[in-house]
Amino acid sequence: MTTFLGVPLRRKPEPELRHPNPLRGSESFPQAARHELANTQLRANLAHATSVIRAKRAEVVNEVPDWEALRDAGSAIKADVMVRLPELLEQLEEKVTARGGVVHWARDADEANKIVIELIRATGQTEVIKVKSMATQEIGLNEALEDVGIAAFETDLAELIVQLGHDRPSHILVPAIHRNRAEIREIFLREMGDAPPGLTDEPRALAMAARAHLRRKFLQSKVAISGANFAIADTGTLAVVESEGNGRMCLTLPETLITVMGIEKLLPTWQDLEVFMQLLPRSSTGERMNPYTSMWTGVTPGDGPQEFHLILLDNGRTRALADTVGRAALHCIRCSACLNVCPVYERTGGHAYGSVYPGPIGAVLTPQLTGTTGHGDPNASLPYASTLCGACYEVCPVKIDIPSLLVMLRARMVDEDRGRRIPDGWSAAMKAASWIMSDAGRFAAAEKLTGVGRLVAGKKGRISSLPFPASKWTAARDLPSPPAETFRTWWARERGES
Amino acid sequence: MTASRSSGAREHVLARIRGALSQSGTDPVEIPREYRTSGPWKPGAPDTIELLVERLVDYKAIVHRAADAGGLITAITESLGAPTTLADGAAPAVVVPVGLDAGWVEAVRAAGFEVLTDSRTDPVPLDRLDTVVAVVTAARVAIADTGTIVLDGADDQGRRAITLVPDHHICVVRADQVVGTVPEGVALLAADRPQTWISGPSATSDIELSRVEGVHGPRTLEVIIAGPAAE
Numbered sequence: 001m002t003t004f005l006g007v008p009l010r011r012k013p014e015p016e017l018r019h020p021n022p023l024r025g026s027e028s029f030p031q032a033a034r035h036e037l038a039n040t041q042l043r044a045n046l047a048h049a050t051s052v053i054r055a056k057r058a059e060v061v062n063e064v065p066d067w068e069a070l071r072d073a074g075s076a077i078k079a080d081v082m083v084r085l086p087e088l089l090e091q092l093e094e095k096v097t098a099r100g101g102v103v104h105w106a107r108d109a110d111e112a113n114k115i116v117i118e119l120i121r122a123t124g125q126t127e128v129i130k131v132k133s134m135a136t137q138e139i140g141l142n143e144a145l146e147d148v149g150i151a152a153f154e155t156d157l158a159e160l161i162v163q164l165g166h167d168r169p170s171h172i173l174v175p176a177i178h179r180n181r182a183e184i185r186e187i188f189l190r191e192m193g194d195a196p197p198g199l200t201d202e203p204r205a206l207a208m209a210a211r212a213h214l215r216r217k218f219l220q221s222k223v224a225i226s227g228a229n230f231a232i233a234d235t236g237t238l239a240v241v242e243s244e245g246n247g248r249m250c251l252t253l254p255e256t257l258i259t260v261m262g263i264e265k266l267l268p269t270w271q272d273l274e275v276f277m278q279l280l281p282r283s284s285t286g287e288r289m290n291p292y293t294s295m296w297t298g299v300t301p302g303d304g305p306q307e308f309h310l311i312l313l314d315n316g317r318t319r320a321l322a323d324t325v326g327r328a329a330l331h332c333i334r335c336s337a338c339l340n341v342c343p344v345y346e347r348t349g350g351h352a353y354g355s356v357y358p359g360p361i362g363a364v365l366t367p368q369l370t371g372t373t374g375h376g377d378p379n380a381s382l383p384y385a386s387t388l389c390g391a392c393y394e395v396c397p398v399k400i401d402i403p404s405l406l407v408m409l410r411a412r413m414v415d416e417d418r419g420r421r422i423p424d425g426w427s428a429a430m431k432a433a434s435w436i437m438s439d440a441g442r443f444a445a446a447e448k449l450t451g452v453g454r455l456v457a458g459k460k461g462r463i464s465s466l467p468f469p470a471s472k473w474t475a476a477r478d479l480p481s482p483p484a485e486t487f488r489t490w491w492a493r494e495r496g497e498s
Numbered sequence: 499m500t501a502s503r504s505s506g507a508r509e510h511v512l513a514r515i516r517g518a519l520s521q522s523g524t525d526p527v528e529i530p531r532e533y534r535t536s537g538p539w540k541p542g543a544p545d546t547i548e549l550l551v552e553r554l555v556d557y558k559a560i561v562h563r564a565a566d567a568g569g570l571i572t573a574i575t576e577s578l579g580a581p582t583t584l585a586d587g588a589a590p591a592v593v594v595p596v597g598l599d600a601g602w603v604e605a606v607r608a609a610g611f612e613v614l615t616d617s618r619t620d621p622v623p624l625d626r627l628d629t630v631v632a633v634v635t636a637a638r639v640a641i642a643d644t645g646t647i648v649l650d651g652a653d654d655q656g657r658r659a660i661t662l663v664p665d666h667h668i669c670v671v672r673a674d675q676v677v678g679t680v681p682e683g684v685a686l687l688a689a690d691r692p693q694t695w696i697s698g699p700s701a702t703s704d705i706e707l708s709r710v711e712g713v714h715g716p717r718t719l720e721v722i723i724a725g726p727a728a729e
Binding site: 045048049052053056065066069070072073076077079080082083084085086089090099104105106107111155156157158161174176177180181184203204206207208210211214215218219232235237243244245246248249251252253263270271273274275277278281285287288289290291292293294295296297300301302303304312314318319321322323324327 | 523527535658683
């Protein structure tokens, strides 16, 4: 015998955070999307940028006769990595250590940040330069460094635009995709300090302003922080794929290099690069090959940083790994092709997802990394941020079946809510529908009411607003006008009473 | 310092991974490798080289062909252009890696440039490197399919910094180093060497996703393909 106390379960209030959580927004996807959709400039910028990159990708992918074979290999290699993750990580650690690198392990963001801070403090520096890295964004490294008085300078052009604009990234590959050239010019003139006064909004002029701005920093900095695109277990080699040369600057010129990498970024063998160096550039920037890729193995005496630290980050990855279906999200190589083809991302942009991982892959990765705490958790709304059209699956270079993962996660979110004491509108409506539909008489009576719907729909043939609680449905979609005749009345008329 | 906590984290993360895999499964995965591991043409073949040239030019590199040693010297000289004497009357400098072919180095000097020789044991200081007008190197391998040149830090290619800081990179690729596909290139590379894969001059697509050449790396990349194509 249980007692129903009638006290609604409330989520524990989030602790007051100094900085926003990089993996969880403050409101649900539909709420956040509503604000973002109101920004017509943002929508215009995104529509332009995503259509450009889609066309570029399609062109260079069509050039490759064995693209599907490469995808099959890429998918299997990543699946193999997951199965053998412990031995491969130990092998990587052994190889990096043998070549003079130091390997650290971090259970979560906080632990990773503390390791980075201690390593920087040991050098006596208070400034570091950074290569664009999703892992360091995911752990909120820049903010953690700022809190202890260490200034981190982003050197990727788009990251620089985001950092100078006191903004948040909105795309995995092009974090400033939501900004157009005129906005970027304004940010540079206002925040850069040394922007040329006659700066135009010509992309070339803007790129040159960034070059001049960062040049001294590159030549003087003693410590750099990077992520990694790939880590080769059997050789201990790390790879960073980039375009501008800021990555090479950070990976080559400073004395100390600190690389933060998710534990899933491994490739088993050197040979596997032949697959991924074809898949990644064409999928991400739509180039046959990105302008620069740097590969290094530990420390090379006399060439590049003489001190190298590698931090292997869990931060929720093992949570995702425990799910047979969900763990495929860890195969992601962060190319962002799925963002660029997603009809939802194209309209809402990346900020609506509340996580540094937006778009289709973000919708399956973020809730698995953080776990979800039920209905009120913004991340529980992410698996619904999709029409399940499947375009993401088609372009994914490692064939992550994102639509299936979304459906699996939706089921999980519903299951998590089953224990709730107070039913929400959705489950109340479902219960009511179940009661009506389980009895022929009740169902026939309900059918009679559809005539009212026809009146509401009127000549336009659809219902676009209904009073509460049905407004919850019509706020986001039109309801088609009910038919003039139900199937059962049609049957009775045509075939007589059965 | 971090050692004790870090090693605790190591065991903890590995245990979590093993725990997760015990739930989601560790069935072995067969890796299908049905993709191409070579192209239609042999390394160094005329068609392979033609494709490389086309791809390099497409990504805004400047390409020269030199059939013989004399042609190569001419190409290096032309790539460097005429030296502009500095304000103090000194000749502008070009940096070369310590193992660069002596004949090529002589060509740089003969063109009127001061030659700075760089090595791992005797590196050109960074600030000096920032003032040189160009760098001349060899390469390890070139991949035609993607228009990629790979440097691996050997003595004729030098430290990574010398091909990064100067604004003009002149890179000599021997015709027999040109392979068709990425797998052929990867097979020739040694993982334990520091590598830079270069495909055109530095570029960005960060502003409205339109490509702009020339950001932090060398804004001019000139590739000289030396020697006759294989028969």
